[in-house]
Amino acid sequence: MADTGAPETIVRSGAQWLVAALEAEGVDTLFGYPGGAIMPVYDALVDSRLRHILVRHEQGAALAADGYARAGGRIGVCLATSGPGATNLLTGIANAYMDSVPMLAITGQVASPLMGTDAFQEVDIFGMSLPVVKHSFIVRRAEDVAATVREACAIARGGRPGPVLIDLPKDVQLARAAAAAARAPGGGPAAQDPRPDAAALAAAVTLLARSERPLLYVGGGVGIARAEPALRALVAATGIPVVCTLKGLGAIEPDAPEFLGMLGMHGSPAANHAVQSCDLLLVAGARFDDRATGKLDSFAPGARVIHIDTDAAEIGKLRGADVALGGTLGIALEALAAQVRRPAGAIADWRAHCAALRTLYANRYDAPGQDIYAPALLHELSRAAGPGAIVACDVGQHQMWVAQHWRIAACDRHLTSGGLGAMGYGLPAALGAQLARPDAKVFCVSGDGSIMMNIQELATARRYGIPVKIVLLDNGCLGMVRQWQELFFEQRYSEIDLSDNPGFVALAEAFGIEAFGIGRREEVPAAIARLLAADGPILCHVRIDPRANVWPLVPPGKSNGEMMDAAA
């Protein structure tokens, strides 16, 4: 018979198409938990080369996928059954949405004829997740599965990244289909010109040339766009001082003389004072989040604004821009660096002022007493771990101490739940990060409240021998809430006491994890050495003073110029 040249028709089940499509997308790891409505996919996994990490709670799957994506610079994939499996994913999906993390969340769904009948384990996860996904699909035909996976991955990774959900009814997973049909082209944002508009660029260059006190306000968008080199080149070319948001930390080297620290609620006074007195704010991949700006209408009151962002919908959302630079963030920064003809000497007075602020407000680690001073411990640990180390943290005081005191060398080495502020993020994110970057030293810094939100993932660390190093800062309470009740609710402490915590060392050991505890300052150096020397997962339980607070602090509703400090 003559060879027609036609490709051989492959017939697969929807579940097999899903697995094949994930492999074709270069996915090698996924995090999940099985159940009735996703069983055909789990069956297909048996024959696949995908590495499935069985977590112990679906929230852990989504957050581990998030950590995997952030640290690995690739899409994170999580998988759950319908109903409770799907709803358990939601916090992790929302987290990825708020922090623009590329994620694919796949949920099983009850069979199509049962959808809409309140069937066992049926929830409308498509509807429930609408506000927290970049996009979502219900796949109705097995022949659409592969094309949907392709489109979903492209959407998750493209432009400003985010999570995409695919809901897959069980009958679609089981149905056999010949080939992936081509999908009708989607709508969506028209393809953007990656270059900034020439007139806007010229206007930005003019504003920069005229400014006497320019300041770069850098957000997480710079790291997401992998534009750190472009940012650093712009700083080198112009000498403009830099402040970073929580997620922007690492975009510039911690020792760079231009770096003034984090701005905002727990920002450095140097950063906040510089923002309040600059005359031009060059905003790169930041979104004027309320934690960064404090009282918005008194934020950078004398500044004109150049706003650079890949997402046009961020420009002008909370603060108007005098000049908007869209397109690809790195290209815009490079174009500015190439065109601005203004040496650092032109803003010498301003640079000297900022350098003086930096010196005046430099962090100090000489706290009195013999209790362990968490900021000093974190600072020492990050020095010892080196610039390649990755830190994932939970939410609370310890998260702010990490931001203030850990030497963050690159954005993808600091994993923090910035937008959602989800306690429980740290441990699963660290596990995901370690799987994405097996050669890196990965730390999880957690609090005694947060760690309990996903403590079950110690079992995952144990099962797969994932060598994360957990530093558990135990103040016996929900420290950040306690601090607010102390300062803003007249010390009327309400439901913050955790003094009946489990014995964390024994608990970790019960999971098969090496663990030890410290409580005095002189024990810190040996603890750091032990953490660094460990080959497998390890937990260091650190008892700290429950009264320790995070300083400085901009009180809620106040301007960033009105910081409180310990002496207040």
Place this chain on the structure above:
Amino acid sequence: MRQRLHVTLRDAEGALQRLLGTAERRGFRVCAMHAEAGGDACEVALTLEGARDAALLVRQIQRLHEVRAVKWTPG
């Protein structure tokens, strides 16, 4: 302030819900709506009311993946 929007959507599952949800979550009340599906598209005429910047809402709607075009008439 009332705003009129005409949005052309790809007629995909959930597209209308996504559009209306975006408008409501971003601070606009849907006062009137007419939607008509034909071929692979759905034409939606919306009258919205809200104090926030409608130009920003238009950009937020343009980000949605089923949205093919948005026309906005203030007032």
